[in-house]
Each structure stands twice: as structure tokens, then as C-alpha cells.
Amino acid sequence: IKMKDCLMKERRRWFIVFVIFSVLLSQSTFLADSSKSVDNGHIIKGVPYVSMETGRECELSSIAMLVNYLGKNYSLHELFYLIGAGHAISYTPPRRLSNIISKCSPPTLWMGSTQCFWKEDWYFISNLLGIRCNISYIENYTDKETAWNQYWTRVKGYIKQDLPVYTQINMSKLSYYQHKDGFPSKYNMCHAIVIVGYNESNGTVCYNDGEPGFEGHPEEGFYVYENLSNFHDAVITADESTYVIYKKSFCTITLENVSKGLSKSVACEIAFVRNMAKMRGLKWAYDPIFLTENNIVGEKAIKAFKRDMKAWKVLLKFPMWQIMNKIANKISGESNFPFNTSLEFLKIISQEKRFASETMTKNCRSNRRILLSAYKLENESKKWNELFNMEKDFVNTILSRRFSMMHSIFLLVQINRIINEIIDIENEMLLS
Numbered sequence: 001i002k003m004k005d006c007l008m009k010e011r012r013r014w015f016i017v018f019v020i021f022s023v024l025l026s027q028s029t030f031l032a033d034s035s036k037s038v039d040n041g042h043i044i045k046g047v048p049y050v051s052m053e054t055g056r057e058c059e060l061s062s063i064a065m066l067v068n069y070l071g072k073n074y075s076l077h078e079l080f081y082l083i084g085a086g087h088a089i090s091y092t093p094p095r096r097l098s099n100i101i102s103k104c105s106p107p108t109l110w111m112g113s114t115q116c117f118w119k120e121d122w123y124f125i126s127n128l129l130g131i132r133c134n135i136s137y138i139e140n141y142t143d144k145e146t147a148w149n150q151y152w153t154r155v156k157g158y159i160k161q162d163l164p165v166y167t168q169i170n171m172s173k174l175s176y177y178q179h180k181d182g183f184p185s186k187y188n189m190c191h192a193i194v195i196v197g198y199n200e201s202n203g204t205v206c207y208n209d210g211e212p213g214f215e216g217h218p219e220e221g222f223y224v225y226e227n228l229s230n231f232h233d234a235v236i237t238a239d240e241s242t243y244v245i246y247k248k249s250f251c252t253i254t255l256e257n258v259s260k261g262l263s264k265s266v267a268c269e270i271a272f273v274r275n276m277a278k279m280r281g282l283k284w285a286y287d288p289i290f291l292t293e294n295n296i297v298g299e300k301a302i303k304a305f306k307r308d309m310k311a312w313k314v315l316l317k318f319p320m321w322q323i324m325n326k327i328a329n330k331i332s333g334e335s336n337f338p339f340n341t342s343l344e345f346l347k348i349i350s351q352e353k354r355f356a357s358e359t360m361t362k363n364c365r366s367n368r369r370i371l372l373s374a375y376k377l378e379n380e381s382k383k384w385n386e387l388f389n390m391e392k393d394f395v396n397t398i399l400s401r402r403f404s405m406m407h408s409i410f411l412l413v414q415i416n417r418i419i420n421e422i423i424d425i426e427n428e429m430l431l432s
Contacts, residue, residue, distance in 0.1 A: 041199030043206055047164045049222040050076055051213025053355075054348045058192040059117040060085075061210030062166045065194045066255045069164055072129050074264075077355040078363070080113070082128060082267065083121045084285070086356020086377065087275035088112035089349065091301035092294055093308060106321065107308040108342040111349045112278075115297065118287030122253065128270060130261030137251040144236045151235065151250040155195060158254050164208075165195040166253035173234035174226055176212065190238050196223060203228040268363040272370050275356070280430055299426050306419045311412045318398055318408075325399050339395045346388040353381035373429050380425045387418045 050064040053076060060083070064076050080086060090110045119135055126133035136154060141147040158165045171177045171191035197206035204225045212221030239249040262270070277285035281298020291297070296304045307313075321339075360374035394411040397404060 040201045041197070042159050043197030043199075043223075044159060044162050044164055047194065047196045047208060047223075049208055049213065049218055050210055051218055051221075052210040053214065054111075054113070054351050055211075055214050055344075056111065056348055057085075057113050057117075058210055059166075060113065061213075062192040062194045062208075063122065063253070063255075065208055065210075066164055066166060066253070067129065067131070070131065070255060070257050072131070072261065074129070078264070078268075078359050079125065080352060080355040081275070081359035082125045082271045083113075083116040084271070084275040084278045085112035085116045086352045086354075086359075088115045088278040088286070088297065089301050090115050090290075090295040090297045091305045092296070093304060106314075106317070106339055106342050107305055109301065109305050109345060109349065110295075111345050112352050113348070115278075115286060115290055115295070118290050120287040124271075124274065126255065128262050128267040130257065130259035132256045132258045134254045134256070135251070136253075138249055141249070147250050148232060148236050151252070152232075154252060156198065158252070159195065159198060163254045163256065166192060167195055167235070168192055168238045168251050169231070169234035170237040171211075171234070173230055173237060175230060176209070176220060176224065198228070200228070205231040207231075264363045265366070268360065269367060269370065272360070272364070272367075272373070276373075276430065279426060299423070299430070302419065302423055302426070306416065306423070309412070309415060309419065311409055311416075314412055315409075322399060322403075339391075339399075343388065343392055343395065346384060346391060350381050350384035350388060353377050353384060357381060369432065372432060376425055376429050376432075380422060383418055383422045383425065387415065387422070390415050390418060 046069065048065055048068045050061045050068065052058060052061045057076075057080070060079055061076060064074065064079050067074050067079065074082075089112055091107070092110070094105060094107065122133050122135065125131075138147045138150060155165050155167070168190050169192075171189060191209075191211070193210075194208040195205060196208055198204065199206075205228055206223055206225050209221040209224060212218060235250065261267070274285050279298055281296075281300045283291055283297075286297060295301075354377075357374045357378040360370050360377070364370040364374070390411060394408065394415060397408050397411060
């Protein structure tokens with residue numbers, strides 16, 4: 001009997017050991033599965049949303065999200081100023097353009113932000129803010145799928161480190177833009193967004209996009225979930241869209257805190273020196289890659305624009321513009337073609353000047369020279385807005401059925417007068 005009792009106790013003991021071992025084994029398996037599911041997806045919490053304000057600065061609004069995620073507390077207007085968007089300007093004379101349609105297009109000044117969203121500009125503001133800027137892209141690839149795999153592995157690595165990722169996509173491939181008026185022609189272009197998470201188990205990517213905020217619907221651009229397949233197509237076709245920001249594919253930018261950074265007043269004063277160099281058209285203030293695009297920059301750009309806006313030069317192109325407008329109106333319903341871009345850019349230039357003036361006034365109150373420049377920049381902003389309205393009247397006149405040559409010439413004279421006033425204001429700033 002004692003022997004039997006001992007055997008029973010031994011069996012119970014081994015049964016208990018077996019149960020405990022089974023429980024531990026199941027828990028370890030569960031933990032392994034859990035870690036595997038975490039590896040398949042991660043969402044970064046607390047990435048702020050920054051709307052675009054001009055409709056053309058998707059790059060800067062995306063960078064602003066990364067900057068503010070790091071706790072730097074810089075507004076979009078302040079970042080506009082730091083990169084020099086309110087002082088830079090460029091112009092490519094039609095004769096330097098490649099295709100015949102561009103050569104026949106009206107003279108178009110490019111707003112400052114198009115020259116200030118380049119690699120050297122990001123490095124410049126990163127140094128001011130105490131941030132390390134990591135820019136990566138893939139060059140000379142032969143197979144897009146291989147390049148995508150490298151890109152996606154890089155992105156997931158950043159996300160797992162809680163680093164939101166700036167990237168470039170072909171916006172026409174995203175669901176939000178596929179359901180909008182004007183698709184696909186209006187949205188078939190390179191666009192910048194911020195990746196804030198992914199989940200491979202259900203095949204989604206989560207991102208922030210400043211464009212919907214510009215359109216009055218920020219909730220549609222904040223932590224948006226997109227099908228991974230659509231996102232894949234958007235990334236691999238970004239280099240096929242109408243405008244590629246860096247002429248590079250599979251580009252990513254991440255920011256990391258390195259130091260506290262300079263105070264806003266000191267950062268603005270340092271940026272002021274570089275911004276005035278941009279206005280003067282000094283090459284060292286621009287990214288070298290941008291300068292290879294046959295662009296005239298700074299005050300010389302405005303003077304070149306003025307030369308091409310002389311009445312006799314413009315009058316010679318009247319018939320061509322009217323024909324182009326009729327064709328575009330018939331095909332796509334565009335009413336102001338080929339002036340859509342030139343008008344839009346004039347308005348944005350005015351906005352950029354105002355943003356810069358506001359930032360200088362706010363952050364450099366103790367610097368008399370900068371305050372004086374801010375006052376003049378505000379006046380210049382008003383002149384650009386006046387130029388926009390005058391050119392808009394001019395466009396409506398030459399493209400209307402009630403075309404009047406005399407009134408068109410009168411408006412051209414007024415346009416040249418305003419351009420001269422803008423040149424005078426900039427000369428005063430550069431001499432002060």
C-alpha cells in the first residue's frame with residue numbers, strides 16, 4: 001500500500017510538472033507570435049499634422065511635421081522663411097526650354113519654394129534647429145521591384161525606431177486623389193507625404209498628407225490608411241510623374257534630435273544673411289543641383305522676366321496663346337491655359353513674401369535692419385499681389401471674345417510699371 005501511495009504521489013508530481021511546463025511553453029509560443037505580429041506593423045503616435053497653405057509646398061509641410069514631432073515648435077511660415085522661400089525667385093526664359101509648347105508659353109516666374117526644397121536647404125535648417133537630417137535614395141537601379149524592396153526595408157526600419165519618414169509618391173496612385181475632380185491629369189505629379197506607420201498583416205500603410213488640409217479637409221490627410229499595393233505603385237511610379245523633386249527615386253528623409261538648436265531669433269538672423277544672398281542671386285546660397293537647370297535666380301530673374309514682358313514681345317505671341325487656349329478649353333475645359341501656372345505662381349510669390357515678413361517681424365524685433373527689410377518685404381508682397389491681379393485682367397482680356405488690343409497694351413504697360421516698382425523695392429533691401 002505504501003508503495004502504491006508513493007507511485008501515486010510521484011505521478012501527481014510529474015503531472016503537475018507537465019502542466020506547468022505546458023503552460024510555460026504555450027506562453028512562450030504566444031509571446032513569439034506576438035513579437036512576430038509587432039514586427040509586421042507599427043504606428044508612430046503623436047505625429048502632428050501641418051496643412052499646406054499655398055498648394056505647392058507639400059515638401060515643406062511634410063518636413064514641418066517631422067520638425068514638430070521632434071518638439072521644435074516651428075510654424076510653416078517660419079520654415080518658409082528659414083529656407084529662403086520669401087527671398088528666392090527664379091526664371092527660365094522660354095528660349096531655354098526644351099519643347100515647343102514650353103517655348104510658346106507665357107513668361108513665368110517660379111516662386112521661391114521651388115528653389116528652396118533641395119538637399120542643401122534641408123541641411124541648412126537642420127543645423128539651425130539642432131537636427132540630423134538623413135536623406136536616402138536609390139540611384140542607377142535596373143529593376144524597380146528590387147529597388148522597392150530596398151526602399152521598403154529602409155522605411156520599416158525607420159518606423160520601428162519611431163522615426164516618421166518623408167517620402168515621394170505619384171499622388172495619382174493614392175485612393176484619396178483617385179476620387180477627386182480633375183483626376184488624373186491634375187494629380188499626376190510627384191508629391192511628398194509622411195509615412196507614420198504600416199501593417200503588413202492587413203496590407204496597409206498609414207501616412208499624413210498636407211494637401212487635404214489645404215483643400216479644407218485636414219481630417220482626410222491625418223493618419224490616412226492606404227492599401228499597401230496602391231502605395232507600392234505610387235512609390236515606384238514617382239519618377240514617371242510630371243515633377244520629381246530631387247530627380248531621385250525612392251527618396252526618404254528622416255530627422256533626429258541632436259541638440260537643443262539655436263533660438264528662433266538667432267536662427268532667423270543667420271537665415272537672413274543667406275536669404276539676402278538668394279535675393280541677390282549668389283550661387284552659394286542655392287543648391288548646386290538646382291543651378292544646373294538653366295535657371296536665372298534672384299534679382300536677375302525679375303529683370304529677365306521684365307525683358308520678356310515687353311509689349312512687342314508679348315504681342316507677337318497673342319495669336320499662339322489664343323489658339324492654345326481654344327484647344328485646351330475644348331479638350332479639358334481649362335479656361336486660362338496657358339496662363340494657369342504663371343498666375344498661380346505670382347499669387348504664391350506674394351504669399352511667400354508675406355510669410356517671410358511676418359516671421360522677421362515676430363522673431364527679430366531687436367534687429368533694426370531685419371525689421372526694416374521686413375517692412376519692405378511686406379510692401380513687395382502687396383506689389384506681387386497687384387501684379388497677379390493685373391496679369392489676371394490681362395489674361396481675361398486677350399483670351400476673351402471681346403479682345404481689345406488697346407486695352408491689352410494698356411495692361412502690359414501697367415504690368416511693366418509694377419515690375420519696375422518690385423525691382424526698386426528689392427534694390428533698396430539689397431543696399432540697406
